[in-house]
Amino acid sequence: MSEDTLKIEISFPVKVELTQDDMRQLDAITGEICDRYEVAHPGRVMWAAGVGSKILYMPMTRDEELAGKHMEFDDAVFAIDCSEREDFKWPCAKCEFTQGDHQDCILDPPAGNCEFEPKSQEPRPIQERGLVPMHVYLSAVDGRQKMRAALREARAKVKELEGLLSGKPAEAIAN
Ligand SMILES: [Zn+2]
Numbered sequence: 001m002s003e004d005t006l007k008i009e010i011s012f013p014v015k016v017e018l019t020q021d022d023m024r025q026l027d028a029i030t031g032e033i034c035d036r037y038e039v040a041h042p043g044r045v046m047w048a049a050g051v052g053s054k055i056l057y058m059p060m061t062r063d064e065e066l067a068g069k070h071m072e073f074d075d076a077v078f079a080i081d082c083s084e085r086e087d088f089k090w091p092c093a094k095c096e097f098t099q100g101d102h103q104d105c106i107l108d109p110p111a112g113n114c115e116f117e118p119k120s121q122e123p124r125p126i127q128e129r130g131l132v133p134m135h136v137y138l139s140a141v142d143g144r145q146k147m148r149a150a151l152r153e154a155r156a157k158v159k160e161l162e163g164l165l166s167g168k169p170a171e172a173i174a175n
Contacts, residue, residue: 003037015076018078027051027080034046034047034048042118042120043087043116044085046082046084047082048082049081049083050079050080050081051081053074053079054073054074054079055072056074057071057072059071086104086105088100092111092116092117092118093118094116095114099116099118102116
């Protein structure tokens with residue numbers, strides 16, 4: 001598969017409601033894309049570093065902060081910003097040091113002038129990265145989808161019951 005996408009954009013002609021569940025699902029999709037990137041790029045990590053209203057302005061210096069400039073957000077845009085970098089704990093195929101001990105990551109590296117090469121045979125350190133074997137991962141994704149479907153059904157049922165209790169048809173409660 002080719003890696004061509006840098007950004008996903010969804011625009012609405014008018015303001016719409018974005019629920020907590022929508023946000024969770026968008027965040028989950030982002031996490032899945034990041035996980036897939038990590039599988040394809042041994043020695044790198046990618047994660048959603050910022051989630052929420054789009055940041056329009058962020059003071060970068062102390063002077064700006066002292067001048068009373070604060071962060072500015074666009075609350076009409078829900079944004080997820082991902083970061084990517086070396087996985088400092090990833091072992092090197094050539095020396096016994098981790099990537100974080102190499103010259104690209106720190107000054108005076110314990111690995112000397114060894115050019116880091118990700119150890120490819122090494123299984124991902126699951127306990128550190130929170131990654132599970134692909135088949136478990138896929139069944140978990142499937143499980144989440146089933147759970148969401150069950151949740152939707154349960155919500156519909158609750159609405160129906162609320163309707164019965166208040167003596168109104170469910171449609172009247174839903175609207
Ligand atoms: Zn090395």
